[in-house]
Amino acid sequence: MEKVNLEEKFALFNEHWSPKIVGELNGQHVKLAKLKGEFVWHKHDHEDELFFVVKGSFKMEYRDRTVIINENEFIIVPKGVEHRPVAEEEVLIMLFEPATTLNTGNTENELTKHVLDKI
Numbered sequence: 001m002e003k004v005n006l007e008e009k010f011a012l013f014n015e016h017w018s019p020k021i022v023g024e025l026n027g028q029h030v031k032l033a034k035l036k037g038e039f040v041w042h043k044h045d046h047e048d049e050l051f052f053v054v055k056g057s058f059k060m061e062y063r064d065r066t067v068i069i070n071e072n073e074f075i076i077v078p079k080g081v082e083h084r085p086v087a088e089e090e091v092l093i094m095l096f097e098p099a100t101t102l103n104t105g106n107t108e109n110e111l112t113k114h115v116l117d118k119i
Contacts, residue, residue, distance in 0.1 A: 004022055004023060004030075006022075006032065006054055006092075006094070009022050009032055009119055010032060010034070010054075010092050012119050013034070013117075013119065014034070015034070016033075016034050016035055016036045016037065016090070017033065017034075017035060017037075017039060018033065018034075018116075018117075019031040019032065019033040019095060019116055020032050020033070020116060020117050020118070020119045021116050021117070021118040021119070022118075022119060024099065027098055027099055028096055028097065028098055028099065029095075029096075029097060029098070029099045029101070029116075030094065030095070030096055031094070031095040031096075031097070031116070032054075032092070032093070032094055032095075032119075033092075033093050033095060034090055034091070034092055034093075035058055035085055035087040035090070035091045035093060036087050036089065036090045036091070037086070037087065038084065038086045039084050039085045039086070040084065040107050041082055041083070041084045041107065042082065042083070042084070042107040043079075043080055043081060043082045043083065044077075044079050044080070044097075044101060045079060045080055046079055046098075046100070047079050047097055047098045047100065047101045048076055048077065048078050048079050048097070049076065049077045049095060049096075049097045049101065050074055050075070050076045050077075050095065050096040050097065051069060051074060051075050051076075051077070051085070051093050051094075051095060052073075052074035052093060052094040052095070052096070053069050053070060053071050053072065053073055053074065053091060053092070053093055054071070054092040054093060054094055055071055055091065055092040056071060056087070056089060056090060056091030056092060057069060057070040057071060057087075057091060058085055058086060058087040058088075058091045058093070059085070059086045059087075059088075060075055060077065060083055060084075060085055060086075061083065061084045061085075061086055062081065062082065062083055063082055
């Protein structure tokens with residue numbers, strides 16, 4: 001039952017597209033990530049994802065539209081919906097998703113993280 005300081009946790013890593021676990025509750029992981037550039041198109045067949053922007057902004061691309069998520073805003077991507085996050089500048093985000101969620105969903109490539117660091 002310790003508090004978590006997001007600024008301190010974000011200072012512990014520099015890599016992009018590599019989520020870090022900072023908390024767990026009810027089968028969910030609370031993750032922090034730094035995004036920059038384009039991610040891969042993917043979907044999660046069994047999990048919804050919540051992306052909360054702590055600092056910066058990014059675009060969530062869907063096949064039929066794009067949504068800009070700014071600082072202090074969040075978006076929930078429903079399970080089964082193909083999406084791709086794109087960040088022109090570095091953005092700091094918090095993710096809430098089931099512990100079973102693979103960061104690249106149905107796509108396996110060099111960005112896939114099967115084991116996440118806990119910080």
